Amino acid sequence: MAMALLGGLTGSDLAFDKILVNDIDQSRVNLFMDKYNAHSADANLLVESCDVIILAVKPAQVNEIITLTSSNWNSSKILISIAAGISTVTIEAGLPAAVPVIRVMPNLPAVIGQGVSAICPGEHVKENHLTLAKNILNAIGVCVEVSEKQMDAVTAISGSGPAYIFLVAEAMINAGIHIGLDSKISRELVVNTIKGSIAMLDEQDIHPAILRDQVSSPAGTTIAAIRQMEEDGIRKAFFNGIEKAYLRSIALGKPQK
Numbered sequence: 291m292a293m294a295l296l297g298g299l300t301g302s303d304l305a306f307d308k309i310l311v312n313d314i315d316q317s318r319v320n321l322f323m324d325k326y327n328a329h330s331a332d333a334n335l336l337v338e339s340c341d342v343i344i345l346a347v348k349p350a351q352v353n354e355i356i357t358l359t360s361s362n363w364n365s366s367k368i369l370i371s372i373a374a375g376i377s378t379v380t381i382e383a384g385l386p387a388a389v390p391v392i393r394v395m396p397n398l399p400a401v402i403g404q405g406v407s408a409i410c411p412g413e414h415v416k417e418n419h420l421t422l423a424k425n426i427l428n429a430i431g432v433c434v435e436v437s438e439k440q441m442d443a444v445t446a447i448s449g450s451g452p453a454y455i456f457l458v459a460e461a462m463i464n465a466g467i468h469i470g471l472d473s474k475i476s477r478e479l480v481v482n483t484i485k486g487s488i489a490m491l492d493e494q495d496i497h498p499a500i501l502r503d504q505v506s507s508p509a510g511t512t513i514a515a516i517r518q519m520e521e522d523g524i525r526k527a528f529f530n531g532i533e534k535a536y537l538r539s540i541a542l543g544k545p546q547k
Contacts, residue, residue, distance in 0.1 A: 291372055292346035293321075294401035298430030300326045301403060310336045337362040342422070345371040345381075349542040352376050356384035363389050368419050370394055370426070374445050375542030377438060378412030390419040394427065395444050398452045405431035408444040442543070446535035454528070459484060 296309070309328040313319045322328040337343055337359040347355055352373045363369075365388045371381055378391045385391070391412035399405045407427040411420050420435075427433040436444055459480055466476030491498055506513040 291396060291398070291400075292344075293318075294398050294405070295344065295346065295372070295396060295430060296322060296326050296328070297401040298403050298405065299426065302429035304426065304429040310340055312336050333359050334362050337367070340367070342368045342370065342426070345369060345373060347373060349373045349376050352381065353384060356381065360384070360386050363387055365389060365414065368392065368422065370423055372396055374449065375442065375539045375544075377441075377543055378410065380543065382412055382414070388414040390415040392419065392423045393438065393441060394423070395441060395449045396427065396430070397448050400430040403430055406448050407431065407433050408436045408441065408448065409433055410436055410438045410441055442536050442539040445539040446532045449539075450532075450535045454531070455484070 292311075292313075296311075299306075300309070309322075309326065310331040311319055311322045311328045312331055312333050313322070319330050323330060331339065333355060345352065345355065352371070363385050367389055369381065369385075369389055369391045371378075371391065372394050374395065376393070378393050381391045381393075382389070392409060392415055393412070394407050394409050396407040397405050400407070407430070409420075409423060409427060424433045424435075462480045462483075463473070463476045466479065467473050471479070487501075490501060494501070502516070506516060
C-alpha cells in the first residue's frame with residue numbers, strides 16, 4: 291500500500307519539499323528512490339525531519355516503530371497510520387507527546403489516483419490537521435470521513451474490496467474462455483463491462499438491484515445465470531467473506547500474545 295500511496299502522491303498536483311522513506315527491505319527503498327525520487331533515511335531521522343509521517347507498516351510492527359522513534363515525536367508533527375485494525379488510541383498511548391494521529395484505510399486504486407480512503411481523527415487532531423490529511427488523500431482519489439468504530443467495517447469493504455472485484459473479473463474472464471472466447475477478447479469484454487456498469491451505478495442514484503433487473507428479461511439468459519449464481523450461494527459468499535475480513539481487522543487491533 292505504501293507503493294500505491296507514493297505513486298498516487300507523486301503523480302498528483304500536491305506540493306511537498308521532499309519525500310523520505312524507510313523500509314526494512316532495501317530493495318524497496320531503492321525502488322522508491324529510483325521510481326519516485328524519494329530519499330532514504332533511518333526511522334529516527336525520518337520522524338525528526340518530516341512534518342507529516344505516513345506509517346505504512348504491518349499492524350504487528352506499529353508498536354515497534356513507535357517505540358524506536360519515540361524521542362523524535364512532538365505535537366507539531368502529524369502521524370497518518372494506514373495499519374489495519376490499529377486504533378488511534380493504541381498509537382497515541384505509545385507516543386510521548388500530544389501528537390495528532392489520523393487513522394486511514396486507503397485502497398489499491400490509489401496508485402492510479404482512483405482510490406477511496408476512509409479517515410478518522412484521533413484525540414489531538416485539529417481541523418487544520420484533518421484538512422491537510424484530506425488534501426493528501428484527495429490527491430489519490432476520494433476521501434470519506436468516518437467514526438473510528440466504523441474503520442474495521444471500512445477495511446472489509448473498501449480496503450479489501452479491490453481484491454473482491456479482481457476475483458469476480460478473473461472468474462468472468464476464465465468462464466468466457468471456458469465457453470469458447472479467446473482470452474484477450476474475454477478480458478476486454480469483462481473489463482469494459484465492469485467499467486461501464488460501475489459508471490452507471492455511480493451516475494444513477496438508484497439501487498443496484500434495479501439496474502440488475504433492467505438487464506434481466508423474462509425467461510432470458512441473464513435471469514438464468516442469476517438464478518444459478520444465487521443457488522450456488524454467491525450472495526452468501528460475499529456476506530461471509532466480508533464478515534471474515536471485518537473480524538480479522540478487529541483481531542489485528544488486539545494485543546498480540
